[in-house]
Amino acid sequence: MTTVGYPALRRLLDEDALLVEVLPAEEFAEMHLPGAVNIPLKTLGADTTAGLDRTRPVVVYCWDAL
Amino acid sequence: MSPRAACRLATLGFARVYDYLPGKVDWLAFGLPREGDEAATPRAGDIARRDVPTCAPSDRIGTVRERVEAAGWVQCLVVNDERVVLGRLRGTALSADAEARAEEVMEAGPTTVRPDERLSDLATRLRERDVASIVVTMPDGRLVGQLLRDDAERLGAV
Numbered sequence: 001m002t003t004v005g006y007p008a009l010r011r012l013l014d015e016d017a018l019l020v021e022v023l024p025a026e027e028f029a030e031m032h033l034p035g036a037v038n039i040p041l042k043t044l045g046a047d048t049t050a051g052l053d054r055t056r057p058v059v060v061y062c063w064d065a066l
Numbered sequence: 067m068s069p070r071a072a073c074r075l076a077t078l079g080f081a082r083v084y085d086y087l088p089g090k091v092d093w094l095a096f097g098l099p100r101e102g103d104e105a106a107t108p109r110a111g112d113i114a115r116r117d118v119p120t121c122a123p124s125d126r127i128g129t130v131r132e133r134v135e136a137a138g139w140v141q142c143l144v145v146n147d148e149r150v151v152l153g154r155l156r157g158t159a160l161s162a163d164a165e166a167r168a169e170e171v172m173e174a175g176p177t178t179v180r181p182d183e184r185l186s187d188l189a190t191r192l193r194e195r196d197v198a199s200i201v202v203t204m205p206d207g208r209l210v211g212q213l214l215r216d217d218a219e220r221l222g223a224v
Contacts, residue, residue: 001072003087006096012084021090022071031102033093041067044074058075061086062067064205 009059017057033061088204095181095202095210108221110188111181114202114211120145121168123152128164130155143201143209144172150207151178178203181210185222192218 004012013019019036021028028038039048041062052058072085086092093100094111119142121130134142134155141156153172162171178201179188192200192215202210 001069001076001083001085003069003085005086005088006092008084009086017084019086020071020075022067029102030104031090031100031107033090034099034101036101039071041071041074044071046078049075049078049080052080054080057082057084058080059084059086060068060071060075061089062071064089064091065087 004059012057012059015057017059018052020052020058020060021062022060023062027063036061091180091182091205095204108185109181110179110183110185110202110213110218111210113185113217113221114181114213115217116211118143118209118212120149120209121155122146123167123169123172125168126164127155127160127162127166127168127171130168131160131164134160141199141212142168143176143212144168145209149209151176151201151203151209154201176201178207179213180205185218187222188213189215189218189222 019033021032021036021038022041024040025038068085068087072083075083094109097112119134119137119139121142121144123144130142141154143151144153145151153174154176155168155172159171181202199212199214202213
């Protein structure tokens with residue numbers, strides 16, 4: 001697992017990376033990064049990730065680093 | 067939260083997992099597009115002025131004053147090497163002895179807001195407190211820009 005900032009994120013998105021927001025659904029509905037899917041941390045498991053393309057880079061994010 | 071999620075994905079067999087640790091707040095600090103029910107709601111990071119003058123704690127006031135005046139501003143933010151906001155220079159501080167160091171005369175620890183704050187809420191708070199502008203920083207204190215109340219009132223109106 002690698003931590004990235006915005007410049008590296010931009011490059012990953014250019015590589016067709018998949019964005020996964022792990023905040024609760026209400027916060028995702030309010031606002032999220034373009035194209036992101038929502039899998040809240042509490043639900044993250046084999047079943048909820050089964051539909052993700054494992055050949056693509058996956059970038060997870062939440063609200064901030066604190 | 068996101069580091070735990072990244073580790074969980076790795077245990078689930080995902081080979082290329084990355085953690086965008088700075089998260090949504092960082093994205094908003096760049097004023098980038100977003101989606102969702104409140105995607106169109108203007109936020110502080112969208113209009114914070116990135117051209118606010120800055121200086122180092124050890125800079126001399128005389129030099130700083132010249133730079134601030136040339137830029138057409140009436141204040142300057144004192145930041146460290148990581149761009150963390152340490153203080154602010156304005157009014158009498160900017161009129162201090164030319165040889166004084168910024169850190170000697172600055173207002174330490176100015177009030178800050180985050181880039182994700184809604185402009186409409188901010189405009190109301192700034193008006194109620196009769197504040198003309200406020201510093202926008204990341205949660206770790208790094209400078210995003212200076213938000214002017216006039217801008218917030220003009221663009222944050224709902």
